[in-house]
Amino acid sequence: MSQVWKDYQEENKVRFLEEMLDLLRIPSVSAKSEHKKDMLKCAEAVQKSLLAAGCSNAEVMPTAGHPVVFGEKIIDPSKPTVLVYGHYDVQPAEPLELWHSGPFEPVIKDGKVFARGSADDKGQFYMHVKALEIMSKTDTMTTNVKFLIEGEEEVGSPSLGKFVAANKDLLKCDVILISDSSLLSMETPSLDIGMRGLSYIQVEVTGPNRDLHSGTYGGAVANPITILARMIASCHDENNHITIPGFYDDVLEASEDERALLNKAPFDEQEYKDELGVKELWGEKGYTTYERTGIRPTIEVNGIWGGYTGEGAKTVLPSKAFAKISSRLVPNQSSEKITQILLKYFKSIAPASVEVSAELHHGGEPYLTPIDSKGYIAAAKAVKATFGKEPIPVRGGGSIPICTILEKELEVKIVFMGFGLDNDNLHSPNEKYNIANYYKGIETIPYFHKYFSESN
Amino acid sequence: MSQVWKDYQEENKVRFLEEMLDLLRIPSVSAKSEHKKDMLKCAEAVQKSLLAAGCSNAEVMPTAGHPVVFGEKIIDPSKPTVLVYGHYDVQPAEPLELWHSGPFEPVIKDGKVFARGSADDKGQFYMHVKALEIMSKTDTMTTNVKFLIEGEEEVGSPSLGKFVAANKDLLKCDVILISDSSLLSMETPSLDIGMRGLSYIQVEVTGPNRDLHSGTYGGAVANPITILARMIASCHDENNHITIPGFYDDVLEASEDERALLNKAPFDEQEYKDELGVKELWGEKGYTTYERTGIRPTIEVNGIWGGYTGEGAKTVLPSKAFAKISSRLVPNQSSEKITQILLKYFKSIAPASVEVSAELHHGGEPYLTPIDSKGYIAAAKAVKATFGKEPIPVRGGGSIPICTILEKELEVKIVFMGFGLDNDNLHSPNEKYNIANYYKGIETIPYFHKYFSESN
Numbered sequence: 001m002s003q004v005w006k007d008y009q010e011e012n013k014v015r016f017l018e019e020m021l022d023l024l025r026i027p028s029v030s031a032k033s034e035h036k037k038d039m040l041k042c043a044e045a046v047q048k049s050l051l052a053a054g055c056s057n058a059e060v061m062p063t064a065g066h067p068v069v070f071g072e073k074i075i076d077p078s079k080p081t082v083l084v085y086g087h088y089d090v091q092p093a094e095p096l097e098l099w100h101s102g103p104f105e106p107v108i109k110d111g112k113v114f115a116r117g118s119a120d121d122k123g124q125f126y127m128h129v130k131a132l133e134i135m136s137k138t139d140t141m142t143t144n145v146k147f148l149i150e151g152e153e154e155v156g157s158p159s160l161g162k163f164v165a166a167n168k169d170l171l172k173c174d175v176i177l178i179s180d181s182s183l184l185s186m187e188t189p190s191l192d193i194g195m196r197g198l199s200y201i202q203v204e205v206t207g208p209n210r211d212l213h214s215g216t217y218g219g220a221v222a223n224p225i226t227i228l229a230r231m232i233a234s235c236h237d238e239n240n241h242i243t244i245p246g247f248y249d250d251v252l253e254a255s256e257d258e259r260a261l262l263n264k265a266p267f268d269e270q271e272y273k274d275e276l277g278v279k280e281l282w283g284e285k286g287y288t289t290y291e292r293t294g295i296r297p298t299i300e301v302n303g304i305w306g307g308y309t310g311e312g313a314k315t316v317l318p319s320k321a322f323a324k325i326s327s328r329l330v331p332n333q334s335s336e337k338i339t340q341i342l343l344k345y346f347k348s349i350a351p352a353s354v355e356v357s358a359e360l361h362h363g364g365e366p367y368l369t370p371i372d373s374k375g376y377i378a379a380a381k382a383v384k385a386t387f388g389k390e391p392i393p394v395r396g397g398g399s400i401p402i403c404t405i406l407e408k409e410l411e412v413k414i415v416f417m418g419f420g421l422d423n424d425n426l427h428s429p430n431e432k433y434n435i436a437n438y439y440k441g442i443e444t445i446p447y448f449h450k451y452f453s454e455s456n
Numbered sequence: 457m458s459q460v461w462k463d464y465q466e467e468n469k470v471r472f473l474e475e476m477l478d479l480l481r482i483p484s485v486s487a488k489s490e491h492k493k494d495m496l497k498c499a500e501a502v503q504k505s506l507l508a509a510g511c512s513n514a515e516v517m518p519t520a521g522h523p524v525v526f527g528e529k530i531i532d533p534s535k536p537t538v539l540v541y542g543h544y545d546v547q548p549a550e551p552l553e554l555w556h557s558g559p560f561e562p563v564i565k566d567g568k569v570f571a572r573g574s575a576d577d578k579g580q581f582y583m584h585v586k587a588l589e590i591m592s593k594t595d596t597m598t599t600n601v602k603f604l605i606e607g608e609e610e611v612g613s614p615s616l617g618k619f620v621a622a623n624k625d626l627l628k629c630d631v632i633l634i635s636d637s638s639l640l641s642m643e644t645p646s647l648d649i650g651m652r653g654l655s656y657i658q659v660e661v662t663g664p665n666r667d668l669h670s671g672t673y674g675g676a677v678a679n680p681i682t683i684l685a686r687m688i689a690s691c692h693d694e695n696n697h698i699t700i701p702g703f704y705d706d707v708l709e710a711s712e713d714e715r716a717l718l719n720k721a722p723f724d725e726q727e728y729k730d731e732l733g734v735k736e737l738w739g740e741k742g743y744t745t746y747e748r749t750g751i752r753p754t755i756e757v758n759g760i761w762g763g764y765t766g767e768g769a770k771t772v773l774p775s776k777a778f779a780k781i782s783s784r785l786v787p788n789q790s791s792e793k794i795t796q797i798l799l800k801y802f803k804s805i806a807p808a809s810v811e812v813s814a815e816l817h818h819g820g821e822p823y824l825t826p827i828d829s830k831g832y833i834a835a836a837k838a839v840k841a842t843f844g845k846e847p848i849p850v851r852g853g854g855s856i857p858i859c860t861i862l863e864k865e866l867e868v869k870i871v872f873m874g875f876g877l878d879n880d881n882l883h884s885p886n887e888k889y890n891i892a893n894y895y896k897g898i899e900t901i902p903y904f905h906k907y908f909s910e911s912n
Contacts (some may be wrong), residue, residue, distance in 0.1 A: 022669075031768070097668075141797075156769075182672075196671060208735030210554075213883050215652060215854030216638075218784055220745045221752035222738035225688070225779075226757055232682060233689035251782045277665030281677035282809040289676045298675035301682055302772050306757035308780060312487070313817035315782060315855075316758050316883065326762060326771060328674050353738040361769040398671030399771075413647045427669050427772065 003139045005446050009439070012133075016022075016442065017113075017435065019049065020140060023088075024115040027104045030066055030089035030155050039066045039151050042088050046129075046149050047071065053129045054136025055147070061167075063159035066151030070170065073136060074144045080456040081144040083173035085406065085414075086125025086180065087153035090117035091427045098429035111435050118433035119424035124179040125149055127419065127438060130354040131445035140446070142453035143404050146173055150402075153180075156362040157402045164409045175452060177408055179441060181396050181418030189387040191379055192396040192416035195403060196297070197329030197366035199339040203228065203346045205321045206355040212317040222353035224321040225306045231349055231356075232323065234297050239285035242299055244345045252332040252368075254295040256396075262290050265392045275423060294395030297338075298328045306349065324361070328397065331443050335363035364401020367414065374455045375415035382417070382447035384441060417441075417448065432454075458841075460594045461902050465895070468589075472892065472898065473569075475505065476582050479544075480571040482507050486522055486545035487519045495522045495607050498544050502585075502605050503527065509585045510592025511603070517623075519615035522607030526626065529592060530600045536912040538598040538905060539629035541862065541870075542581025542636065543609035546573035547883045554885035567891050574889035575880035580635040581605055583875065583894060587901035596902070597910035602629055606858075609636075610894045612818045613858045620865045631831040631908060632862055635897060637852050637874030640721050642892065645843040647835055648852040648872035651859060652753070653785030653822035655795040659684065659802045661777045662811040667763075670774040678809030680777040687805055687812075688779065691755050695741035698755055700801045708788040709822075710851075718746050721848045731879055748850030752796075754784045780817070784853065791819035820857025823870065830911045831871035838873070838903035842896060850902040873897075873904065 007018070028042035029035040043060045048455035058071035066089060068210070074081075087282040093116045101107040104422035106115035113123065135141045138364035148171060150160050162362035164171060207224040208217070237243050254262070267289060275282060283292040292298075306321030308314035325346075327338055343358045350356040369376055371393050383391040396416065403414055425431045465472070484498035485491040487756045499516045503650035506514035506527035522545060522646045530537075549559035557563040562571035569579065583601070591597045604627060606616050608810070620627060640646040663680040693699050709720070723745060731736060741747040748754075762777030764770035781802075783794055806812040825832055827849050839847040852872065859870055875897035881887045 062761070113781070198671075198771070200771070201735060207734065210881075210884055213854060214754075214756045214758060214782060215654075215749075215784055215884070216878055217732075217749065218756045218853060219748040219752055220737060220739045221734060222736075223756050225760050226692070228758070229685040229688035229760075236682070253897035262568075276668070276673075276677060278677060278809055279811075280665065280678075280808040281676055282807065292675040293673065296675055298670075300670045300674045300679050301685070301763065302670060302770060303763035303765045303774070304681050304685075304777065305761045305765040307757065309759045309761040309778075313780065313782070314758060314883075315654070317756055318759070321760065322765075323840055324769065326670060326769070328671055348684045351737040351738065353496070353734055355735075396671070397674060398669060422672055425666075426672070427770075428666055 001007055001140050001450070004140060005134050008134045008138050009442060013439065016130050017199055019029065020123055021106045021113065023126060024106045024117055025104055028089050028117070028151065029092050031092055040042045043069050043151060043445065045090050049146055053133035057246055063163050065159040068151065069147065069149040071147040072145065073132065075141045076144070076321065079144055080174040080453055081146060081172065082452060083146045083148055083171060083176045084125065085176055085178045086128065086423045087147050087151065088123050088322055089154050090120065090122070090337050091154050092127045095429060100270050112432040113336055113378065113435060114432045116431050118431055119420040120426045121180045122151070123433040123438055124419060124441065127179060127441035130442045135446050135449065143449045146171065161405045162401050164406060168409060171410055171414055173410060175412055176410065176414045178400065178414060178416050179418050181416050182420040182422050182424070183418065184394065185421065186393060186440070187394065188266055189378065189383045189389055190265065190392040190394045192418060193376065193393045194331060194370055194395045195347055195366065196370040196397055196399050197335050198326060198364045198399040198401060199329065199335050199342060200326040200361040200363060201339060201342050201358050202361055203323045203325060203356065203358045205320060205350065207353065211319050214315040214317040217317050221317060222351060222391060224354055225315050225318060227350065227354050228306065228321040228323055231346055234349060240282070241284055244341060246341050247338070250332040250334065251297060251330055259291060261392065262294060262394060263288055265290060265394060273449045281326060290394065293397035295330055297330050297333060299325065301325050328399065329366045331366045331368040333366060335365050339363055339381065364399050365404035367403035369413055369415060373413045374452065375413050378448050378452035378455055379415045379417045381451040382444050385447045386444045392445050398414065457906070460596060461590050464590045464594050464735040465898060467896065472586050476579055476894065477562045477569065479578050479582060480562045480573055481560055484545050484573070484607065485548050486608050487548055495545065499523045499525050499607060502544050505585050506603055509589035516784035519619050523643055524607065524619055525603065525605040527603040528601065529588065529597070531597045532600070535600055536630040536909055537602060537628065538908060539602045539604055539627060539632045540581065540584045541632055541634045542584065542605045543577050543607065544605050545607045545610050546578070547610050551885060554884055568888040569891060570886055572682045572886045574887055575635045575876040576882045576887065577609070579889040579894055580875060580897065582599065583635060583897035584792065584901055586785050586898045591902050591905065599905045602627065614702060616858050617861045620862060624865060627866055629868055630912065631867060631868055632866065632870045633904065634856065634870060634872050635874050636856060637872050638848065638876040638878050638880070639874065640902045641846060642896070644722050645845055645847040646721060646850045647832065647839065647847045648798070648874060649827055649832065649849045651822065651856050651886060652825040652853055653789060653791050654782060654820045654855040654857060655785065655791050655798060656782040656819060657795060657798050657814050657816040658817055659779045659781060659812065659814045661806065662775060662808065663803035664741045664773070667775050670771040670773040673773050677773060677806060679773050681774060682811055683806065684762065684777040684779055687802055688757055690805060696738070697740055700797060702797050703794070706788045706790065706876040707753060707786055715747065717848065718750060719744055721746060721850060746850065751786055753786050753789060755781065757781050784855065785822045787822045787824040789822060791821050795819055819856050821860035825869055825871060829869045831869050831908065834904050834908035834911055835871045837867050838900050841903045842900045890891050
């Protein structure tokens with residue numbers, strides 16, 4: 001079978017790349033209403049590509065927000081069904097001035113495709129479209145395949161929960177397969193076994209009822225920026241351990257075995273630091289970098305503002321200060337519960353000299369997939385088949401908030417089989433996806449279907 | 457003499473008010489180049505008003521920046537000379553949407569004039585123009601009078617030092633009189649005996665070389681906002697005492713007597729809190745509100761920004777964070793030395809995971825006038841004459857950076873005789889000046905000249 005797949009891919013590889021570039025040219029920015037037409041255009045392009053790849057049915061299905069693209073190819077109802085989840089929407093491209101080429105004018109350089117959405121997630125879900133084409137055109141399909149490609153992942157998937165609940169039969173499957181994450185490297189393949197959850201809040205500190213002259217009142221009236229700074233500083237102790245009462249209560253500690261396995265992954269600290277341009281790493285004492293981003297929860301300030309931020313100097317004691325603060329969560333923590341703990345904390349530690357209000361932006365539950373599930377085992381075998389090495393199970397630092405909802409509604413496990421790299425500049429200027437990774441993904445996916453089919 | 461002054465003022469009071477309103481209608485915003493023409497127009501209006509009031513000579517004199525208006529009336533070279541310092545420039549009016557009426561369309565309501573510059577400082581220096589008119593037209597002048605009205609006070613007086621140094625003979629005088637500060641209240645007159653100095657810096661914290669995904673990297677890379685917040689929080693201890701090494705070294709502690717005198721001033725804490733809309737006051741333990749704003753140095757954050765500050769949520773671990781931080785200084789502290797201490801502190805406490813740069817915006821020295829000087833005594837007598845009460849000597853919280861330079865170049869003491877109120881909304885929307893205070897100032901000023909003349 002494998003030679004047939006290889007030959008087909010080899011014969012069509014240029015087209016496989018060109019088609020992916022066509023998709024990247026559509027500026028499908030879900031956050032911006034000015035791109036509403038582009039979103040529909042992109043959904044229709046995905047629908048068309050699914051039909052061309054061999055789906056017997058593919059539809060652009062409306063939601064309250066941007067549409068979902070559904071497609072399927074059922075070869076035999078008694079065979080297991082793999083549901084591929086992905087998203088055709090992308091992050092805003094700003095700041096535009098930091099891009100070396102247009103974010104929606106893909107450029108190939110040094111074996112990499114530079115464009116917004118190349119790795120997150122158009123280039124990655126499109127590997128599954130091309131893998132379906134290979135299996136379908138060479139008549140070597142081993143499972144039924146369904147596609148659920150949404151258009152709101154980058155804005156927190158507000159419509160997908162309702163969509164999935166209303167279409168359980170249509171989406172019925174035996175496993176969910178997602179390529180929206182990274183490998184440690186091409187030499188050290190890995191599989192994500194979890195994603196961190198998220199609690200994202202905004203805090204507003206109000207001092208005096210108007211901006212004051214910092215000379216006349218400075219020293220006698222609480223400055224909301226100073227208070228906010230103290231509140232943020234108080235979230236961690238000197239070991240960068242989070243100090244908020246109850247924050248760690250539900251954390252499912254990773255076992256010594258899992259930690260040992262996680263740390264087997266090669267890690268070149270100097271290379272990591274050089275790539276980020278920092279002299280020293282930073283984080284919770286007693287944990288390695290992989291642990292800090294994988295098995296430990298965090299609190300990060302994503303934005304802060306208050307007072308005079310223009311050119312030059314203004315001697316103001318401001319009325320208000322704001323911060324956007326988010327927490328990445330690990331298994332067993334509940335997004336709802338942590339959000340309440342954070343909101344309560346920021347309100348409770350404020351001195352009586354200021355008023356504090358805090359509100360939820362959005363959240364998502366952490367997700368962990370068992371490494372003894374049929375899906376994980378099939379993915380590990382597939383990676384072994386094409387990389388020649390067992391993948392290392394790792395915990396992804398990011399969040400895909402919809403995971404918990406998908407698992408709950410469809411009652412199946414999720415397998416993460418991502419082919420990106422951590423330095424793909426996701427959400428940043430100059431996002432890229434290595435062409436070698438794209439081809440390797442297309443090569444690996446058919447093996448997943450084969451091994452998953454054999455195990456059922 | 458006093459009845460003559462009173463009568464003249466009574467006969468001309470409507471015109472005195474109307475002329476002040478005319479001056480307020482000129483948008484003389486020194487910080488904005490679009491108002492360059494308005495600045496010149498305002499300077500010429502001041503010149504004209506000085507001539508009309510009785511100056512024998514008044515000129516608009518160029519500087520590298522906005523012009524200075526000089527005027528004089530010499531009655532007898534053997535008599536003492538009073539130099540009135542003031543400024544015709546105003547702060548920018550923004551945010552415009554918070555004004556109840558146009559900032560340059562003066563409105564009279566409840567006995568107050570609402571307009572930018574009404575209290576700071578057009579309405580206040582214009583009292584001296586009208587006082588000159590009274591003395592000149594009633595032939596009751598007791599001193600020579602000079603005016604130095606500059607156009608760059610609100611931008612740190614960058615040209616005035618050079619101007620004064622180059623025009624020492626022209627500006628030669630026996631005392632400098634400034635009305636650019638406040639009374640405790642009309643019932644409790646006071647005289648400022650000092651101004652705080654200023655060190656204003658900007659701090660920039662740089663973490664990774666680009667904005668990062670807070671999931672992929674969060675927990676393993678120092679967040680510059682968090683670090684900046686910790687740096688700000690570290691500036692004070694739990695008693696709001698400043699912790700920066702060397703910060704208090706040169707502070708000239710106020711004597712017990714001075715503190716006792718300062719605290720004799722009536723202070724209604726509930727009224728103060730209500731007016732500012734805060735539940736509790738805040739400040740350095742062991743000091744009263746008057747002490748905190750008068751005799752103690754402070755550190756205030758005037759502005760902060762970093763990361764994502766737009767609508768909604770973005771999960772970014774930012775590359776940079778910034779803060780504008782200023783310190784109000786008290787006598788014997790040196791602006792230059794404190795600036796160096798602040799710059800060194802912020803650089804030295806940064807962990808190796810980030811880079812910190814800090815630069816000076818501007819500064820000014822604290823100023824203290826002796827209460828046994830001839831000028832202060834004359835001012836105290838003048839206030840007693842018209843308010844019927846001894847003024848309380850207080851320390852002003854704000855800064856007039858040019859004071860030290862004026863004293864050094866002209867070798868005379870400065871007397872602050874301000875008639876504003878702390879709630880005049882200086883530098884804020886809806887700046888106002890009470891008409892009663894304006895008239896009271898005009899009534900009081902001739903007495904200053906009289907008593908100062910008698911003591912020389």
